[in-house]
Amino acid sequence: MLRWRAWLSAMLLASFYLLPWLRWDGRQALLFDLSARRFDLFGxxxxxxxxxxxxxxxxxxxxxxxxxxNLAGRVWCGYGCPQTLWSRLFRWIEQGTTRWLPSPGAARLARHALWALVAGWTGITFVGFFSPMHGLVGNLWPLAWSGGETFWIVFYAAATWGNAGFLREQVCRDLCPYARIHGAFCDSDTPRMQYHARRGEPRGPRVAGLGGIDARGRGLLDPTSASDYAFRAAHEDIAGPMPHFSADRLGDCLDCGACASACPMGLDVRAGPFPDCIGCGACVEACDARLQAWQFPTGLLRYASDNALQQRPRRWLRPRTLAAAGTLLVLLGIGIHHIV
Ligand code: SF4
Ligand code: SF4
Structure with a gap:
């Protein structure tokens, strides 16, 4: 999954950087030329x-x-949103420079130099969707950009550097309007990141060689006990400390904390589900790796709807789905009628 996510991010980023270079009938394929008051979209x-x-x-x-x-949850946030893509790229640069340069000072210098390079080129590329890209690059040296081009390139480069290098998921949490309203589009059949508490609880460290619940024949907990244990573990301050469980009663959660450490939003998905979760899957990757090392079946954390987790059948004809699909069909119908 990690490799798949990295490839998707790389492909989307490459599309952004390459699109302004694409030509169509002798013109830039995608150009929103505000000064000429004409928009070109692939011919x-x-x-x-x-x-x-x-x-x-x-x-x-x-x-x-x-x-x-409605159908797939916050996949846009986890996989397609520019804020996620550039934050991932900047984090990758940060990890690379820290790993490859032993001196902290040199690593910091290299990190900021690479961030500045990426941010600068991102600014030029962004403006390249509004002002011909060949002209922008041709005027790079000696610098002959117009005042407007210079302003927007510097503005967008600075925004990229600040948002992807420093603010990162704070933008998703505190600034993004979609994050505030996305819950209104979801229902009990919309998937989100979930912890399978009936399998995982009671959580706890254990000795090596103790099999998972299936291998031990313990089976799933009843839903009430599972949610009670999960709640108590997440709210020790009000529920008091968890009782001590014998090894054969433990669930499959090792209580290793790898899921919470991997989460870019700082969430412990076992205490969720959370509206702030961007569905990026980092916790699943971390958890599956731990479970595999212990030779437990994977899937303790999974991207699933409430109905799927409770083994209820999926409903396709839901009010929000029908409203969104109906509106989309009407808009497309009007658009096709207008063009033809
Ligand atoms: S809980 Fe998991 S899917 Fe949600 S943001 Fe954190 S790591 Fe990503
Ligand atoms: S990574 Fe998996 S096993 Fe470890 S604490 Fe999180 S849910 Fe439990």
Missing amino acids: WTLWPQDVGVLLGLIAVLATALVLLT
């Missing part, structure tokens, strides 16, 4: 009188995001 040209088409396109994308959220 399709929009003029000021086509502003309704552009608004329609934005409405289609927004509705598609609502439908995606």
